[in-house]
Amino acid sequence: MLAQKRILLIIGGGIAAYKSLDLIRRLRDRGAEVVPVLTRAGEEFVKPLSVSALAAHKVYRDLFDLTDEAEMGHIQLSRSADLVVVAPATADMMGRMAGGLANDLASTLLMATDKPVLIAPAMNVRMWEHPATQRNREQLAADGIRFVGPEAGSMACGEYGPGRMAEVAQIIDAIEAELTAGPLVGKRVLVTSGPTHEPIDPVRYIANRSSGAQGSALGQALVALGAEVVFVTGPADVPPPKGVQVVRVQTAREMQQAVQQALPVDAAVFAAAVADWRVATASDHKMKKTAGGLPVLELEENPDILAGVAQMGAGRPRLVIGFAAETENVTEYAAAKRRRKGCDWIVANDVSPETGIMGGSENAVVLVTEENAEPWPRMSKSEVGRRLAARIAETLGS
Incomplete structure (x- = not known):
């Protein structure tokens, strides 16, 4: 189902970023091409070398890399994929998406893309339940952004509740559903x-x-x-x-x-x-x-x-x-x-x-x-x- 599909994977800055490495591996096992974008905060949790090795692809990190702008450009990068996936999607990332901000490579790609976007939220339970996050979730849903998770469970901070990033298998299922032409796509x-x-x-x-x-x-x-x-x-x-x-x-x-x-x-x-x-x-x-x-x-x-x-x-x-x-x-x-x-x-x-x-x-x-x-x-x-x-x-x- 994912053979020859091109997925632009944006890795946000959260402890759940470690799951993105397994996500890349499993996507490639299913025949997908994974183009990774690593935020500066994401680099604090997973290293570009690890991401690049698993994806067998260059990791994109900087909006102002002139070589990349000449070769591909952020517009082309955002539109050459079949699907854009954000995993993990932090509270900050959701807020910037909902507000229409474009001040780094990841947020600019999300603003410039004309392809479907699937996000996997991951954050502390209090952050997920905060009224601002829930307003952002509602706005993103109204904008057509698709969600997988979050799940309820134990947090790295020791708290319990909704906010855990969906497991890799769930994200894979959601990606396959997005890339399968079905009568309820977009609903x-x-x-x-x-x-x-x-x-x-x-x-x-x-x-x-x-x-x-x-x-x-x-x-x-x-x-x-x-x-x-x-x-x-x-x-x-x-x-x-x-x-x-x-x-x-x-x-x-x-x-x-x-x-x-x-x-x-x-x-x-x-x-x-x-x-x-x-x-x-x-x-x-x-x-x-x-x-x-x-x-x-x-x-x-x-x-x-x-x-x-x-x-x-x-x-x-x-x-x-x-x-x-x-x-x-x-x-x-x-x-x-x-x-x-x-x-x-x-x-x-x-x-x-x-x-x-x-x-x-x-x-x-x-x-x-x-x-x-x-x-x-x-x-x-x-x-x-x-x-x-x-x-x-x-x-x-x-």
């Missing part, structure tokens, strides 16, 4: 998946039996069609798909916040089985059995994430899709839910225990739209994901 899609866990006390929670398998299958199918996928997942049993931007949450309120931060998108698919209720006041300590009888749990309603996006007005995704897990009157309840929530489609299924669908590998759904209700035969969840992704592509392309 950004939000997918929610898995259950939510609503705490009762530090060791107990309210949840459901959703495995997250259908959401993961859909996310993978969307990536295969070229979409940039923001994948917001609760604590699912199955791993997230490759090539997506993973946002991990626990509760419905965390999922709502993650969804809002992911906007704007072209389509939003709410496959997560969000808990309808949460305990009004979760205990800070494990609740103990007492002779006084059973504890009383006061419940309150969780936010309606689907309705909030479907009815948002300005900035609403072009296509909003909800899921409905029912145990009776599946089509009727789903049609009523679609009207009540204000979404475009509902994907409904019967999750009665005897169907084996909840937590299983197969699904039998009814696609409910404004026009009709279309029952699909029972098939694997992967095939359901592919069919639904194809319908999404057809609608967004029309």
